[in-house]
Amino acid sequence: MSFRPDPKSIAGTNLPVAERAEVLVIGGGPAGMAAAMQAASEGRSVILVDENPIGLETMAENLPLHFGSGMTGAVRNRNAMLEAVAGAMPALEDCLAAGVDVRLGTACWGIYAPGPDIGWLAGPVAGLMDGARSWMIGAERIVVAAGQRDMGLAFPGWEKDGVMGILAAERLAVFYGALQPRRLVVLGTGTETLQSALALQAAGATILAVVEVGQAPLGAPAMLTALAAKGTRLISGHAPKQAEGGAAVEALVLRPVDDDGHGQGGADIRIACDGVLLGVGQVPVVELLDAAGCRMVFDPARGGIVPELDARQGTSKPGIYAAGNCAGIWPAKTLDTAIARGEGQRAASALPGAAGEHSPPDGQVGEDRLAWVRATVLDAGDSLHVCQCEEVTAREILELRPPRYLGVDQLADGLPQSNRRDLRSLLGDHPHPDQVKRLTRAGMGPCQGRRCREQVAALLALASDLPYGAIRPASHRAPVRPMPLRLAALTNVETDAMARHWDTWFGMPAQYVPFWSVPARYTAATRSGDTEGASE
Amino acid sequence: MTEMDAPVSGADVVVIGAGATGLSTGWWLAQSGVNVVVIDSGLVGWGASGRNGGGCSHHFSPLFVEEQRLWPQMDELLGYPTEFCPKRVRLAFDERQLELYGAAVRNAAHQGFSSTLLDAKQAQELVPLAGDGVVGGYFYDFGGHANPHRTVQAYAWAMQDHGGRVLQETKVTGFRQQGGRIAAVITDHGAIDCDQVVLAAGPSTQRLAAMVGVSVPMVPARAEMLVTEPLPLMPIGGVDGNGLYGRQTLRGNLAYGGGPHEWLEDEAVSTTPSSTPLMSYMAGRLAQLFPRAAHARIIRSWAGVIENTPDGRPVIDRPAEPGNLTVATLSSIGFGLSPATGRAIAQIVTEGRCDFADLSSFSLARFADLEPDWAHIQGWREAAQA
Numbered sequence: 001m002s003f004r005p006d007p008k009s010i011a012g013t014n015l016p017v018a019e020r021a022e023v024l025v026i027g028g029g030p031a032g033m034a035a036a037m038q039a040a041s042e043g044r045s046v047i048l049v050d051e052n053p054i055g056l057e058t059m060a061e062n063l064p065l066h067f068g069s070g071m072t073g074a075v076r077n078r079n080a081m082l083e084a085v086a087g088a089m090p091a092l093e094d095c096l097a098a099g100v101d102v103r104l105g106t107a108c109w110g111i112y113a114p115g116p117d118i119g120w121l122a123g124p125v126a127g128l129m130d131g132a133r134s135w136m137i138g139a140e141r142i143v144v145a146a147g148q149r150d151m152g153l154a155f156p157g158w159e160k161d162g163v164m165g166i167l168a169a170e171r172l173a174v175f176y177g178a179l180q181p182r183r184l185v186v187l188g189t190g191t192e193t194l195q196s197a198l199a200l201q202a203a204g205a206t207i208l209a210v211v212e213v214g215q216a217p218l219g220a221p222a223m224l225t226a227l228a229a230k231g232t233r234l235i236s237g238h239a240p241k242q243a244e245g246g247a248a249v250e251a252l253v254l255r256p257v258d259d260d261g262h263g264q265g266g267a268d269i270r271i272a273c274d275g276v277l278l279g280v281g282q283v284p285v286v287e288l289l290d291a292a293g294c295r296m297v298f299d300p301a302r303g304g305i306v307p308e309l310d311a312r313q314g315t316s317k318p319g320i321y322a323a324g325n326c327a328g329i330w331p332a333k334t335l336d337t338a339i340a341r342g343e344g345q346r347a348a349s350a351l352p353g354a355a356g357e358h359s360p361p362d363g364q365v366g367e368d369r370l371a372w373v374r375a376t377v378l379d380a381g382d383s384l385h386v387c388q389c390e391e392v393t394a395r396e397i398l399e400l401r402p403p404r405y406l407g408v409d410q411l412a413d414g415l416p417q418s419n420r421r422d423l424r425s426l427l428g429d430h431p432h433p434d435q436v437k438r439l440t441r442a443g444m445g446p447c448q449g450r451r452c453r454e455q456v457a458a459l460l461a462l463a464s465d466l467p468y469g470a471i472r473p474a475s476h477r478a479p480v481r482p483m484p485l486r487l488a489a490l491t492n493v494e495t496d497a498m499a500r501h502w503d504t505w506f507g508m509p510a511q512y513v514p515f516w517s518v519p520a521r522y523t524a525a526t527r528s529g530d531t532e533g534a535s536e
Numbered sequence: 537m538t539e540m541d542a543p544v545s546g547a548d549v550v551v552i553g554a555g556a557t558g559l560s561t562g563w564w565l566a567q568s569g570v571n572v573v574v575i576d577s578g579l580v581g582w583g584a585s586g587r588n589g590g591g592c593s594h595h596f597s598p599l600f601v602e603e604q605r606l607w608p609q610m611d612e613l614l615g616y617p618t619e620f621c622p623k624r625v626r627l628a629f630d631e632r633q634l635e636l637y638g639a640a641v642r643n644a645a646h647q648g649f650s651s652t653l654l655d656a657k658q659a660q661e662l663v664p665l666a667g668d669g670v671v672g673g674y675f676y677d678f679g680g681h682a683n684p685h686r687t688v689q690a691y692a693w694a695m696q697d698h699g700g701r702v703l704q705e706t707k708v709t710g711f712r713q714q715g716g717r718i719a720a721v722i723t724d725h726g727a728i729d730c731d732q733v734v735l736a737a738g739p740s741t742q743r744l745a746a747m748v749g750v751s752v753p754m755v756p757a758r759a760e761m762l763v764t765e766p767l768p769l770m771p772i773g774g775v776d777g778n779g780l781y782g783r784q785t786l787r788g789n790l791a792y793g794g795g796p797h798e799w800l801e802d803e804a805v806s807t808t809p810s811s812t813p814l815m816s817y818m819a820g821r822l823a824q825l826f827p828r829a830a831h832a833r834i835i836r837s838w839a840g841v842i843e844n845t846p847d848g849r850p851v852i853d854r855p856a857e858p859g860n861l862t863v864a865t866l867s868s869i870g871f872g873l874s875p876a877t878g879r880a881i882a883q884i885v886t887e888g889r890c891d892f893a894d895l896s897s898f899s900l901a902r903f904a905d906l907e908p909d910w911a912h913i914q915g916w917r918e919a920a921q922a
């Protein structure tokens with residue numbers, strides 16, 4: 001008998017793609033540009049997308065970086081921003097000259113590739129959007145060079161305007177020329193953070209102080225010396241106690257950290273400032289890769305949770321590659337873009353012999369993150385929201401409290417003893433952040449956990465006495481940028497065949513025959529046709 | 537191995553699968569004083585039970601009446617919130633949809649539940665996010681929806697409150713059989729002696745049952761959903777229609793699914809499923825169902841793997857051999873029924889039969905004449921042999 005696929009299934013449907021390229025590169029930093037140039041030089045068609053310039057509304061929601069309302073009104077002027085961004089991408093001219101099709105202001109919201117759990121796709125595809133459109137693009141090879149973002153750190157007042165990620169600040173100052181705060185305190189002293197601080201200083205901002213929770217700074221002394229030459233103070237052994245001010249930050253209060261790493265009473269230091277920059281950790285942006293199903297590992301030498309990669313930057317999903325900071329962050333790579341560019345070239349090249357080896361040094365990213373969270377978030381009390389989108393506090397996370405919209409405290413007698421439940425009741429000594437997210441909603445909001453992920457992981461580790469790296473990664477899901485229904489709907493239009501067979505569920509009439517009418521025996525040959533009836 | 541309680545060497549009843557079916561069974565058993573342990577290779581609700589639409593309105597099932605009786609009491613019975621919300625509405629966008637959606641009305645009436653036919657205006661009044669284009673719909677004075685995440689965890693905690701145990705991240709790899717019975721369930725962390733076994737392993741049920749010589753025909757499939765940012769609460773959150781099912785959560789998000797599924801090979805069952813570009817098709821349908829929410833932004837999409845039997849109906853049965861095994865697959869529609877399913881299975885385990893519903897349509901005997909190549913005939917799998 002010839003095979004007639006279930007018409008209600010997706011089998012036989014071809015996903016229409018609006019365009020194709022041999023190589024799609026996501027991200028226009030050094031790694032992405034190098035990847036695009038490499039593929040173009042090998043004679044392949046290349047499209048490179050970069051979401052900069054980012055629209056004001058998106059920035060206002062702290063996407064994709066923690067902008068903390070630190071942008072000036074200049075970002076409203078789209079054309080000026082396009083010019084500024086294009087001017088700040090040094091390799092752009094070369095890329096265009098090499099024939100790369102560069103799309104600015106275009107974000108990738110999802111990557112999909114065939115695998116055992118996805119059979120209907122013929123090859124890798126990506127979803128793209130700009131302000132007005134969303135569409136699918138097919139590619140033989142997708143190189144993700146999505147960069148890095150800042151780890152969030154909660155302390156009282158961290159929701160105020162001017163408290164922002166240091167990468168966000170650097171992006172605004174260097175790319176857009178649109179950074180509002182001018183007198184800045186920096187939290188963190190790693191190489192990445194000091195490098196950003198120097199870039200901000202060069203762009204005319206005043207770095208009043210750099211603060212380290214540990215007893216000694218982490219980055220190279222020469223970088224600190226360079227900062228100090230323009231008046232930057234180094235304050236070690238301190239953690240933020242509070243950002244003061246109205247809607248906008250006016251001062252940062254620091255308190256000393258005791259031998260156990262907790263913020264303690266003692267002589268506070270108060271610094272008047274209009275910006276507090278979070279530089280406590282830089283995080284590889286793996287959201288597209290993780291959502292696509294690429295295998296992830298915790299690798300402290302590469303800056304935390306990163307894709308498993310082969311010697312050619314290939315992920316566990318055929319056709320999907322990672323290069324640059326999203327493939328791993330370590331000091332030598334931060335200081336010399338040649339490493340990221342080399343990764344981009346390897347990731348894009350189809351030539352034999354392009355494999356390469358690099359050996360990132362040992363890192364201790366886990367301990368560093370734990371130290372900041374121990375000194376600030378853990379002891380900050382009840383009113384502080386670790387997850388700003390869903391307004392979840394550290395205590396609510398640790399006690400697994402149901403979200404406040406359930407009004408659990410007011411529920412009738414006998415209802416929930418939920419506060420008898422804590423993390424240990426969830427998974428013994430090994431809590432999973434996705435479970436915590438399901439129950440408390442921490443990380444479930446529109447920013448998709450960008451500001452709270454690492455803090456939640458650190459809280460779970462501290463509460464269960466585990467190393468940071470033992471906490472499994474929380475999942476990412478497409479779309480990795482919030483996307484209006486009406487925009488998403490433009491991506492693909494139902495075909496007639498799809499519309500004809502569309503059903504709420506599997507569309508098997510036998511499933512819904514009322515139980516009092518079910519025949520005693522069932523065979524495939526005598527089943528009723530699958531064209532009529534709707535799933536219930 | 538991570539345990540919620542003390543290590544286990546034996547239990548009266550071992551339940552395989554900490555989904556809604558297995559956990560509810562464990563909870564009902566523990567309540568009646570049975571020494572029970574529920575085992576899962578992942579975490580509580582890591583399979584379909586934590587990835588579904590939360591609908592509780594299965595009017596064609598022999599467990600419908602019990603489903604309807606139990607849900608309104610579940611928060612109290614469990615002692616933890618499930619976010620259950622009663623009633624449902626279904627909107628139609630053409631006359632054909634309106635006619636098709638009428639089956640629920642007839643089935644429910646047969647069992648003493650009422651519904652109301654809505655005209656376009658009434659439908660729009662009841663569903664503030666709906667707009668023009670609705671031709672009518674139904675208000676079902678039954679059914680509802682609950683939060684799957686909170687519900688599965690509530691089962692687990694409530695079971696523990698009654699002395700039951702959950703072993704997570706513990707994979708069942710085989711069975712030790714003796715004298716026509718299962719003497720022990722073998723896991724990757726050791727063997728657990730038992731008197732009775734309940735197999736409720738979702739898409740893995742077929743493979744595990746085959747290890748003890750029981751054939752449970754099924755094919756796994758992937759189904760997908762999306763969720764938007766929160767919107768103002770509608771008076772009734774359980775609004776289906778236009779080929780979609782789903783709910784507005786109590787937080788206000790719209791969580792919806794529907795449309796094509798994909799039949800999968802067995803190997804796909806073990807992987808955490810990824811979603812696909814089907815999201816954009818669902819978005820189009822959802823924007824049509826709720827034109828006043830077309831601006832709302834999608835913040836996540838996901839997929840779940842579910843199993844289907846040849847007729848799409850559950851199997852809840854005790855094979856003749858091994859004599860102490862109860863097999864339970866809910867065949868892709870098991871979340872809403874779970875309060876009733878667990879009670880029925882617990883009775884079957886302790887008393888040999890369910891005394892409140894006629895489960896004969898769930899027996900394996902109905903497949904006695906099933907063709908070996910049924911999945912090919914039904915278009916689910918190209919390979920001729922299942």
Ligand SMILES: Cc1cc2nc3c(=O)[nH]c(=O)nc-3n(C[C@H](O)[C@H](O)[C@H](O)COP(=O)(O)OP(=O)(O)OC[C@H]3O[C@@H](n4cnc5c(N)ncnc54)[C@H](O)[C@@H]3O)c2cc1C
Pocket residue numbers: 552553554555556557558559575576577578579580581582583584585586587588589590591592706707708709736737738739740744759760761781793839840841842864865866867868869870871872873
């Ligand atoms: C997108 C989607 C939407 C849905 N919408 C609805 C809805 O609105 N209403 C409704 O009622 N139903 C719905 N369903 C169906 C419903 O989710 C499932 O029928 C139900 O959750 C099945 O529960 P279960 O406990 O039988 O199986 P599962 O939830 O699949 O649980 C089985 C468990 O067994 C474990 N397991 C497997 N193998 C082993 C092993 N070797 N050792 C140990 N453990 C093992 C698995 O890890 C898993 O946790 C939907 C499903 C999906 C995917």
